[in-house]
Amino acid sequence: MPIYNAPLQDMRFILNDVFKADEFWQATPELAHIDSETVSAILEQMAKFSQDVLLPLNRTGDEEGAKIENGAVSTPKGFKEAFTSYANDGWVGLGADEQWGGQGMPKMVSVMTDEMIFSANPSFMLYPLLSVGACMALNSYASQEQKELYLPKIYSGEWSGTMCLTEPHAGTDLGIIKTKAIPNEDGSYAISGTKIFITGGDHDLTQNIIHLVLAKTPDAPAGSRGISLFIVPKFLVNEDGSLGDRNPVGPGSIEHKMGIKASATCVMNFDSAKGYLVGKENEGLAAMFVMMNYERLSMGIQGLGASEASYQNAAQYATDRLQGRSATGVKSPEKPADSILVHPDVRRMLLKTKAHNEAARAFAMYVAQQLDMTKYSDAETKAKAADRVALLTPIAKAFLTDKAFEACVDSQMVFGGHGYIREWGVEQYVRDVRIAQIYEGTNGVQAQDLIGRKVTKNGGAFVATYLAEIREFAASMKAEWMKVSLLNSVNTLEALTTLVIAASKANADEPNAAAIDYLHVFGLVSYAYMFARIVEAASVKEGAFYQNKVELAKFFVTRILPELDARAKMVQSGSAVIMSFDQGYFTAQS
Template identity: 55%
Template structure:
């Protein structure tokens, strides 16, 4: 069975040495009590929980999967008990609102915890993460009555939450959804329709499941402007929080999937189910995107977490597997062959995996920091800037983390050779579990369109320019000698990103197909350049440590700049080619 150790040293380094998180937390009243010692203790206990509770169920959960019957969905053996143990120890409420029973921990800590969970057991993690997203949406948009009734129970793990968007005929295009909501005399609504691909829509963990459902009122405007959001519990709840009779909602079936088999992916039928409006009528999409943006970051972390466990096991295998002799001479004279970690191609794979994982971890913490500032800062200008940065980087994080996550999992499988294809080693499960992350919560193509179209073209590149300015300001203000080896490549990378933005804006003004044609390359360019900046920051932060950790950071950072960042040049050339060849072939000629 694969092994896993939470990368606590790297997580602490990112928090304390790169981003100086304690200083930020101390500056905001809501997080002022979160000290370095507390943060380190949270991460250490989280690592123990993931390693001791979640990881042992990962393989068995994949093999057993979920089981549907007309009475409900049974999750794999041990999942229910593990979830209850997590809830009892507060892990289902880590960053929740303290006013309703949450712990109020910063998002910078939460993203690191979520990465660990995805490494240990993605299927089990998804139940918790969907509940967290539902809580975030309720806390931001629901009435005080609904928040007081539902949030404490979900935070405590007594109830769970879901998000119900997709319908059989309507995926990304939510404007054509058919689920309807009929007003009732008591102020509630009767919700009727079918939703598909609902993660955790039915399971056996707890007493109630609270569905957040997109639907249309009878007089709703056409398209996405006519969507409202409703809270629909599996069991009706009285004013004291007591669970009563079954509501008109049921699970029609579960999907049989390539991966994440321990996560119940459900078809949910709403047959006049009683629901309550969240927020304003016809503003449901805006409310739901509070949850969607959270989930997109979390799903990005799925790619990162699976990439990390794949890397750890690939390294262990490469140290033990004996094949051939090193090109530079015998390294293992006591054996008939050297460990494969001596070979250049294996080194290339392992270094690529590590450089991408550690760059991604830095970006996740940076994004968590921006989310904390946007939520907790007393400075209105700082909040606005952080909001802008979150909007810009969320699609980058979701898509780049998951694309590189699958790449990393496949690379880890490749290190094992034929054994990587065999089930008993566990590497093929990581590949299967990682694959869905590129698809759900908005496919990565949709993330690229969101970045290129909404976040860049729509505001004339202002948000992208502000981000580049932040990086340039850091680079100009940082004088540490370690930067001299990477300063020029980073400057060049920023120039490439600016040229890519200019190319996107210019072509979008002349060609209606340009955004679609250039978006994916633009997002990858953005991700590569962002990682380069963060690797430069990590190299500066680790330069004077005088230990193996710091020395390793320097080597891996140099590898990133020399072997991975050059991909950016090719991406720009692809963008500059435009849409002509892509769109020229007639549909019938494919």
């Protein structure tokens, strides 16, 4: 069975030394009750739960999968008991407000517990993740009565939540959804339609499932301006909070997927199901995006979790596997061969993965801190942080998952032929993490969002403030080699930003053609910024743990960051070489 040990020392270093969490919390009145010792205890408890309870269920859950029979979905053996334990220990509500039964922990804490669960069992993590996201949307837009009725039950784990957006003909373009919401005389709505790819659409983990459904009322405007959001419970809820009749909503089937097989991905049919409007009519998309922004960061963390787990297994395998001799002389004369760790290419793959893990963990923490600022700071700071979150969410989702998939493939490659064999477990990491690049908006869509809405639309204003922060940090750096590399990367991104803004005015195809490569340049600059912060924090410490942080940063600067220049040249090449082909070319037979 694959191994996993939560990287607690790395997490504490990022939280306490790089981001100085205690100082941030003490300066924020709503968070002043939190301290690093309490958080350390939380992390240790989650490490134990992830390793002892969730990890053993990962492979068996993949092999058994979620199943549907007679219109009801069941999760793999052990999942229900694990979820009950998870809920009873208060993990669903870790970051929830105390008034709803939560523990009030900031995102800077839950970002680490989420990583552990995604490393140990990503399919399991998707069930509570959707519940938390649904609660965020409700907390922002639902009425007080709705909050009181639903939030405590979901955060306690008695009930769960979903988000129902996608339809067979409408994925990215939600403006063309067909699900209808017809007003009833009692103020509720009759919801009819079909939704697909619904994570946790049905299961046996909780007593009730609260679906958040996007639909259109009869007189709704065309396009996305006419979308409303509705609460549609699996079982109707009585005024006293008890469960009533079964609502006519249920799974038509479950998808047979490449990975995350223990997560029930359902086709959901709504047949005049009773629903309740959340907020105002035609404002549903805004409510859903409250949920989506958090989910997109979570997908980046899913990638990090898979990458961390795959690295640990590949590093252990490389240590144990004897194959050939070192090119510079025998390293283990007492053995028939040397460990494959003596081979530079094996080290290259492991170091690439390790560098991604370190930078991604820091970047996820950075975005988490910005999210906390949007919730707890003064109005001006909240506004600035919200702009920063808007800018970086596509990076957190797309760049982290792109690099995580590469990392999982590299880790699989370390195993050679054994990596393709199921019993070693690393092929599951490759299959499971692939979806993180696809759902919650494909990475191509994330790149378009970045370059379109977050860069060209505001003339690069969001980018300018981010780069100004990086330059300000660089000005105080002591490690000159890291400082020079960081500032050079910042200059490249700044020049590219000016280029794409100008090009977008001349040709509407330019932003889309540049989007993926621009996003990767942005991601590499962000990783360089994270390594700069890591180097500055580690350089004042003594011991091999901290020195290795500096050495890994040097590997990143010399062997990974140069990709930035190649990506920049791709952006500079423009759209013509892509768009000059006639459409018939792509289906023409040779």
